[in-house]
Amino acid sequence: MHRTGELYGHFETLDQQRESASLGMWIFLITEVMFFGGIFLAYTVNRHANPVAFALGSNTLDLRLGAINTGVLLASSFTMAMAVWAGHTGKQKLITLFLILTLVLGGIFLGIKTVEYAGKFEHHLVPGSSFHIPAEDVSAAAAKADPDFSAHAQLFFSLYFGMTGLHALHMVVGAGLLIWLIRQSMQGRYTAKYNTPVEMVGLYWHFVDIVWIYLFPLLYLIDRRHK
């Protein structure tokens, strides 16, 4: 497939190419919505069936870290939006700067997530044979209401790790894309005329942010008032 400058050979015009990329990206994001949608449905049905275990499981999560991470990710979305703005206005230095800021914030998010995961490992809250809920948590009056508390709490943590893990995986992919963008941007590839890759990665990054906007209340904020 030959290519002339930014234009790939099977397209007629740069506009056509940009339009295709944008449309393709949006369709891809819709498939991502449905992909996460399946897990959200599994979460809803399982939570509805095991309210007690889910509430107690949620209360073992570190709300402070979760809230900070929400802020960090939202901030990274802001810097990403600014990078796209810098692209549209042709401010090449600012593109690079905002992309680096976004990458740093994304890194902080993943770092905090790692700390949280490590804590779960320490406290045997990772689903599997060594899964164990501390006795003082189970002794809560509510725990008795659920006869098979341990199994059901494990269900909560399976979903917690499944959903946040999948989200983190998307973050890692996003970080990889950002590194690529930063390198290209430092070479001055992106101008007011051609900045499609920045825009596309931006869309992806915002989508990952939106997933977290839902994950945060669903995982961290169940029945907080009773603790």
Next chain:
Amino acid sequence: MQLQTSSLLPEQASNFAGRVDALMLYILGTSLFFTLLVVILVVIFSLKYRRQKQTEIGVPLHGSVPLEIFWTLVPLVLAMVMFAWGAVIYMDFRHAPADTMDVYVIGKQWMWKLQHADGRREINELHVPVGRDVKLIMASEDVIHDFSIPNFRIKMDVVPGRYTTLWFRATKTGRYHFYCSQYCGTSHALMIGWVTVMEPAEYAAWLSGGADSNQPGAGEKLFAQYSCSTCHMPAGKGRGPSLVGLYGSKVKLADGTTVVADDAYIRESIVSPKAKVTAGYEPLMPSFQGLITEEQVLSLTAYIKSLQAPAAASDASAGAPHMGKK
């Protein structure tokens, strides 16, 4: 090698069979009409409009709005009749009448265990009287199974972790196959059994002919073994509510709602007691999930049912006449 044949329409042996077949014939009639219509038209067009010259083209007709509307509406109406007719049968099929003879069914890889209300047990065999409404209350010990009786034209999945029910009224004496029709692993094809439909008198004789175990009796033993009686005392003085007359009654719950004490409620109260707590009582009861089997739950349920009339309960081991909750 001699081949057996069966008639195209299997024998109709339940209250549903005739209704399902009638609906089937309506759909079949509709289908045959459209199949023949299209086939005949295609044949006529093929003969009449076959190409005569190499350079010939067809008449450029692009469509016709009235025709399109016509052949949208006609199938729509016919399909809606099918839907409505089928829905009526289905709602009857899903909602058992009030007064049924209950049989408990447990599916496991790869056999069916059945227990009559009086404790009579069967494996891969089911005896029922003709003309009586029978309800199968079904649970699975492992994977999903399905209890299917083609001559009765009904089936229902048997799902682990919950009860499903299937009801029918046999209308013809005889022996009919039942099958597991949800694929359940290696010996799925061996989960076959027989329903024997008997005259009521014959059925009574069969019942008294040797109940090999007595379910309410077994339940009574479990009731003592698990010390249920220390809390659920008959006079209602215990830490738990009295269970006499519980089955089928309305129970007021701590959260203000009311439920009917049916099989599902009793099962839930045993395996997950905190889910629905009776008003006026503390949620003290421990869960028995994992401690007792589905079969034992059924025995306990049967025993609790037998507590309807105190006189009968004390006489439960006699095993005779209380089938169901008449």
Next chain:
Amino acid sequence: MSEHIVSPKLYLGIILTLMVLTAVTVGAAYVELGPWNIVVALVIATFKATLVVLYFMHVRYSPGRTQLIVVAGVFWLGLLLFMTLADYATRSWY
């Protein structure tokens, strides 16, 4: 496709709103609202997500086709959730 350039000031306003809403949703979780806690949390989350989609992702200024794709996608997710949960919600009806 000529793109609409959003001013950084608007972005700043959006991100501040998002931060405030995050604080509100954490606070709301500690207020006793019974079954409404989850509703409040999801309404706030949806509002936040809408802001991100409309402004950060420029959907407000995008061609109708993009807007249609977004609406259709969300609608489809809604159908999956709604029709499945409708089964669970009506199982105890008689």
Next chain:
Amino acid sequence: MSATESRPAEQLPEKHYLNADYGIRSWLLTTDHKRIALLYLVSVTFFFLLGGVFAGLIRLHLLTPKGALLSPEVYNRMFTMHGVAMIFFFLIPSIPAVFGNFFIPLMIGAKDLAFPKINLLSWYLYMIGGALALYSFMSGGLDTGWTFYTPLSSVYSNSAVAPAVLGVFINGFSSILTGLNFLVTVHTMRAPGMTWFRLPMFVWAHYATSIIMILGTPVVATTLALAGMERLFHLGFFNPQLGGDPVLFQHLFWFYSHPAVYIMILPAMGVISEIIPTFSRKPLFGYKVMAGASLAIAIVGFLVWAHHMFVAGQSAYAALAFSFLTMLVAVPSAVKTFNWTATMYRGSISFQTPMVYAFGFLGLFLVGGLTGLFLGTLGTDIHIHDTYFVVAHFHYIMVGGAVMGYMGALHYWWPKMSGRMYSETLARFAAVVLFVGFNLTFFPQFLMGYAGMPRRYHSYPPEFQIYNVLSTAGATILAIGYILPILYLLWSLKFGPVAGRNPWPSTGLEWQTASPPPTENFEVTPVVTWEAYDFENRPDLGLDKPVIPAGPASGHD
């Protein structure tokens, strides 16, 4: 045979996509949609033959009530692997990935799909998925049924479930990327003058199919991922013993897997909508209605999934809603059938092989679609659910419908893809053999199912034997019908007469370029000035003096 007799015989073009480059690298690293289509053609044929072998063993085994050949363990693996190979690795990619890939750019006058590299990536994903499925087949096999119902698949099965699930999961992304590529291509890559309502119906069908692919496939990916993790790590999303719900798996699974049936049948309908106008030399009757019906099937077809669960313990009221919607989706299918029939009215009909397949499709799809009514109607489903009636029904749709469409497409476009003609006599003979063999194989299964024989039984009560014997007899005829085309098509590659640009002739853009087409499809980007299937105003087709049969002139729509 065709109008070519009056014109000088055409030669193969000197340079075309097949000889543009040589060597294995030029194939494995190609981004040419036509070459990728051929890669798919070879790979799906492999899985079709593999699935066919499994099917043959199943039919042989069922000759006697006790089972003639296989142990229950092996029999269960056979029908499971037959289903997985045929559905995920043959039927779903078949028409879209082979003919959609090859012809959508040609039909809309584009040089390629919008994302050629992603197109190649999706073939590799397909191959990785397929390799994992094969690994599962060879290392213990798979015995869960192609539906992977939990908790059987996630807890109880002793077979290689994990690699198969992973394979199907990865294959799903291949399907998603294909759908994405088609949608974008149809939106942005159309040649000047190729308006939406000038698109061939084949393109509309693929547009509708792609919508299903991108909205449904991600959900089954999630579902299988959850089930796989449940098996590997002993989690409990769908396991009641650990707090999960097996019926949830069924909801999630069928949310994709019912619409997946439309992924198989809609492209076949698109093929038939090309063949019938071409061989009737007449515009497709009710073009806009046909396009709308494709979209309606795709959309309403999404809302009917729980009709697979009428007796699975779902709420009776949910069942009512799903049955109602199922009945609605029957209507656009009926409308399509009537429109195909009406297209032949006052046409100039010839009976070359693709048209014979179109007739076969029409008949078998009618039976398959109408028997779907028995299953969508609640009152009859409670009897025939999970019996051989269902098996017969979906084979009429998937083999009678989708595979007949696939074979029709293969014969219709073979001259374009290879540049050569096959033996018309042999091809027509094979089409008739297929039709007869198919009916003999599957019609008895309707009767057997209504009589009560359940699916997936390795042994059965003797009263069902007569039907099974008929069915097995039919299967041998069917096998001949499939092997013949492979032979004469391969033969034609070397010895077939040169086909020329437009042998039938047909109106689509794909017939305006050389056969086989050059790598960039068209020497100059075409400009479209005519409506779809317009034989009347096309002197370029070589129908020098078109003769319109006498009769009252009819008005246009």
